[in-house]
Amino acid sequence: MPAALCVGNFRLLWVARTISLLGSWLLVVAVPAYVLQLSGSLVATGLTLAAEFLAPVLLGPVAGVLVDRWDRRHVMLISDVCRAVAIGLLLFAREPGDLWIVYLALFVESVGTVLFRPAAQAHTPAVVGTGSLLSSANSLNALTDGTVRLVGAPLGGVLFGLAGFTTLVWVDVASYLVSGAAILMTTRLPSGRLERGGGIRVVLAELGEGMTFLRGERTASALLLVTTLFLAGNASLTALLVPFGVRELGGSVQTGLVMSALGVGFLLGAPVIRILVDRVQPGYLLCASLTATAIGFLLLFASRSMLSAVLAAVVIGVFGSMALVTAQTTVQRVTPNEVLGRISAAFFTGEAIATFLGALAGPAIAQSSSLAAAAYVACAATLLSGVLSLVLVPRRPTLSQTAEPPVDGGHRSRKGGCLAAVGS
Secondary structure, three states, rough: OOOHHOOOHHHHHHHHHHHHHHHHHHHHHHHHHHHHHHHHHHHHHHHHHHHHHHHHHHHHHHHHHHHHHHEEEEHHHHHHHHHHHHHHHHHHOOOOOHHHHHHHHHHHHHHHHHHHHHHHHHHHHHHOOOOOOHHHHHHHHHHHHHHHHHHHHHHHHHHHHHOOOOHOOOOOOOOOOOOOHHHHHOOOOOHHHHOOOOHHHHHHHHHHHHHHHHHHHHHHHHHHHHHHHHHHHHHHHHHHHHHHHHHHHHOHHHHHHHHHHHHHHHHHHHHHHHOOOOOOOOHHHHHHHHHHHHHHHHHOOOOOOOHHHHHHHHHHHHHHHHHHHHHHHHHHHOHHHHHHHHHHHHHHHHHHHHHHHHHHHHHHHHOOOOHHHHHHHHHHHHHHHHHHHOOOOOOOOOOOOOOOOOOOOEEEEEEOOOEEEEEO
16 A cells, blocks of 8 residues: 555545545546537637636746645635536537537636535645655555546546436535545644634735745755646647547547546556655656656647557556646645645746636637647647756755655554554
């Protein structure tokens, strides 16, 4: 069993994240396919991805301040309830004139996500510490992502054809409610940071503190630039993946299989990154991972057979997951926990801006030129992000070169050969 699962609070957090993620992945193919079915428009389909990332663009920085001020358990619980209600709105979209309901539902869901994600990312090192348990937790999450991609995307594609869109919506609603129940079962960690008073001036001042830290921390600021550029290229191709799969590979089931292959790549990449992230300089690891990901993008959108598309997707999954885990773990290690919510939110805001612009740019380039042209642009952006990671990310001692930092999650004892959370 991965070491991080020996910590009871992390187990519950992992269960919550896994269940809600599975519900969401059942709709990854279904929502854009449903919009394409209703509208027949590539642009309308791309707007489903753009709508999901509009809330982080608008609210991301403020969300980070709230995450650092409030009980992160409460933030995650409220977020899950908000997302369950939002997804339920999709049940009312039944004809082309109802597409605005789809975009509204995705926007409201993303309001919950923009709070949940930085809360979960900031809560993880508070629970497991910043040593080897943190890399264990992050690699386990990557492994989970791969498993969910492997199961969720093709299952969603099949259920979309067999059971219909409405059934998938109800399953996703239920997944958010189960996730909230798991979060509710975790124990509250004591902190003087939580639920402080203050008005808008205090919020803005604390936001400024986070941005000051980010500007002064070279590693975090470099990783923000690198990941934002990479995710812009990734989003432009993600927005085209469902139309590409439907038109070039044969339909929603084939598209689900390609996304499943991405999940296989995540599964293969997780144990590799678990070893490398503590031993290899982040800049070197990111450069190699992003270069290989760019090659995978190019091969995928040049594919005209399922075999070549699946192999390319596996490559993207392996090296794309390695890049994301490397960046996340490094940021968590260089950032004090009292500002980690704000810094995590800054990264999610950068991701949202990049994804929003990429989701608009990819379909626009493809529609005005070709899918190949959009793929070339995205690959160039990914390659550039790899070069920047090599040049800008400072070298620092790896965990294998230093004494391992103490686990600061607290309230753990030796039991049954692993670290177990007392009372969790």
